[in-house]
Amino acid sequence: MTTTAKAVKSYRNYINGQFVEAKETFPVYDPATEEVIASVAVADAAEVDRAVKAARAAFDSGPWATTTAQDRGRILFKLAEKVRANAAMLAELESRNTGKPIVEAEFDIADVATCFEYYGGLANKVTGSVNPVPANALSFTMREPVGVAGQIIPWNYPLLMAAWKLGPAIAAGCCCVLKPAEQTPLTAMELANWLEEAGLPPGVVNIINGVGETTGAALVTHAGVDKIAFTGSAAVGKIIVKAAADTLKRVTLELGGKSPNVFFADADWEAAVDGALFGVFINQGEVCSAGSRILVEKKIYSKFVEAMAEKAKRIKLGPPLSRETKMGPLVSKEQYDRVSSYLALGKSEAKTAIGGGRPREFAKGYYVEPTIFYDVDNSARIAREEIFGPVASVIPFDGEGEAIRIANDTPYGLAGAVWTRDIYKAFRVVKSMRAGIVWVNHMQPTYVEAPWGGYKQSGFGRELGPWGMEEYLETKQVFVNLDEAPIGWY
Numbered sequence: 357m358t359t360t361a362k363a364v365k366s367y368r369n370y371i372n373g374q375f376v377e378a379k380e381t382f383p384v385y386d387p388a389t390e391e392v393i394a395s396v397a398v399a400d401a402a403e404v405d406r407a408v409k410a411a412r413a414a415f416d417s418g419p420w421a422t423t424t425a426q427d428r429g430r431i432l433f434k435l436a437e438k439v440r441a442n443a444a445m446l447a448e449l450e451s452r453n454t455g456k457p458i459v460e461a462e463f464d465i466a467d468v469a470t471c472f473e474y475y476g477g478l479a480n481k482v483t484g485s486v487n488p489v490p491a492n493a494l495s496f497t498m499r500e501p502v503g504v505a506g507q508i509i510p511w512n513y514p515l516l517m518a519a520w521k522l523g524p525a526i527a528a529g530c531c532c533v534l535k536p537a538e539q540t541p542l543t544a545m546e547l548a549n550w551l552e553e554a555g556l557p558p559g560v561v562n563i564i565n566g567v568g569e570t571t572g573a574a575l576v577t578h579a580g581v582d583k584i585a586f587t588g589s590a591a592v593g594k595i596i597v598k599a600a601a602d603t604l605k606r607v608t609l610e611l612g613g614k615s616p617n618v619f620f621a622d623a624d625w626e627a628a629v630d631g632a633l634f635g636v637f638i639n640q641g642e643v644c645s646a647g648s649r650i651l652v653e654k655k656i657y658s659k660f661v662e663a664m665a666e667k668a669k670r671i672k673l674g675p676p677l678s679r680e681t682k683m684g685p686l687v688s689k690e691q692y693d694r695v696s697s698y699l700a701l702g703k704s705e706a707k708t709a710i711g712g713g714r715p716r717e718f719a720k721g722y723y724v725e726p727t728i729f730y731d732v733d734n735s736a737r738i739a740r741e742e743i744f745g746p747v748a749s750v751i752p753f754d755g756e757g758e759a760i761r762i763a764n765d766t767p768y769g770l771a772g773a774v775w776t777r778d779i780y781k782a783f784r785v786v787k788s789m790r791a792g793i794v795w796v797n798h799m800q801p802t803y804v805e806a807p808w809g810g811y812k813q814s815g816f817g818r819e820l821g822p823w824g825m826e827e828y829l830e831t832k833q834v835f836v837n838l839d840e841a842p843i844g845w846y
């Protein structure tokens with residue numbers, strides 16, 4: 357048991373429908389005050405094993421196997437109801453734990469409920485096919501759940517990432533072991549309170565906590581897990597693919613990127629300047645699809661950098677729970693240090709239009725100034741590596757061909773955007789971009805109805821929409837012989 361401060365709430369792992377004690381706990385922080393706000397139980401290898409076995413048993417022999425698709429849909433609707441009824445509490449907790457502005461956290465929580473509703477509705481719309489085989493037979497396909505899914509998620513959109521993983525898995529009939537990021541497990545643990553009431557039998561959804569290198573790794577290598585769904589860094593994605601190879605698990609990966617946001621001279625000026633800032637600074641820049649490479653046509657380049665810097669000066673940094681705040685602190689000391697090291701690097705690799713350090717007005721908290729580097733060469737490290745903070749690299753280009761070449765010159769391929777009034781040019785760029793999501797005259801809108809995922813080293817597999825559900829389904833081919841005569845071969 358922990359004996360930290362009085363106000364500190366403790367959370368236990370949720371395994372087989374029970375909240376279970378653990379030998380060890382770890383602290384969870386408020387990144388704006390640097391204070392401990394909760395203590396959370398560590399799931400060691402033995403606990404991970406219990407959680408996987410609970411999920412396995414629920415999948416193989418529990419009542420879950422005979423739950424209808426309609427029932428699974430209703431369970432998701434109930435979960436959505438619980439989330440909506442507790443939205444204010446969840447948004448506040450999310451904002452305190454991540455540092456993101458409360459207004460953004462409110463959007464996230466609404467999206468969580470919408471995600472559960474979407475997959476609740478999709479649960480009973482999965483169908484198979486009848487296949488025209490040239491035989492006196494009936495060939496058809498059945499769609500079946502993939503089994504036990506290990507789901508490992510990051511800290512930038514904690515409960516939303518949990519919903520993106522749990523929603524389609526529950527709808528498909530899978531059982532889950534979810535591991536939230538160690539920085540931000542609190543909202544997922546609140547969700548655990550409602551799983552039973554929503555109608556989930558014990559073991560169908562287990563939520564366990566701990567760092568990636570131990571708890572996460574134990575989940576990835578466990579023979580009882582059929583599939584790993586991961587969102588996080590490319591470095592860990594590569595570790596997971598290797599670790600999952602021994603048991604040949606299905607793996608889906610969403611790994612972020614270095615997405616180009618491309619501005620042509622004919623773009624709507626006000627919308628473009630706004631879109632460049634929104635694309636890279638929303639959620640403190642801690643966004644997998646952040647438009648962190650801002651490509652600007654030479655004809656408007658200097659004026660554009662100036663306008664961006666001028667507007668960025670007015671971005672209101674502040675305490676996450678204030679409704680005026682447009683940018684809070686970064687999520688953790690570790691992330692603050694990582695981003696700070698890129699700020700130092702950026703000063704040596706490019707010119708600084710604005711920012712580049714820690715804002716003076718905060719005595720505490722992992723705040724970083726919105727930073728715009730310009731005259732960045734696309735071969736610079738600040739143009740190639742994911743920074744995951746409020747740091748923009750502005751790169752000039754001359755004409756459409758060069759824009760496309762620079763946009764695609766990256767190991768990543770999650771997203772991209774193009775701004776122009778010329779529809780011929782817009783769609784030529786859309787077609788040329790090697791990325792899983794391309795926006796025209798906007799950047800970042802994300803809806804559960806449309807697919808999400810990357811090309812190249814941004815991962816594989818898709819989340820959201822029917823695509824997200826596909827990743828939790830196997831296809832069984834059934835052949836029914838209608839001819840009663842023996843095969844007659846021997």
Ligand code: NAI
Pocket residue numbers: 508509510511512535536537538566567568569571572573576587588589590592593595596610611612613643644694742743744
């Ligand atoms: P990370 O990739 O280490 O963590 C993400 C999740 O993976 C966490 O739940 C963590 O516990 C787990 N994990 C870590 N190592 C693992 C392992 N060996 N086996 C299984 N699970 C493991 O991300 P981190 O260290 O918090 O951030 C580093 C960088 O990753 C960021 O600067 C950013 O560039 C990128 N990132 C990308 C995200 C995205 O949305 N694509 C989200 C978070 C981070």
Ligand code: MG
Pocket residue numbers: 568589592
């Ligand atoms: Mg890490």
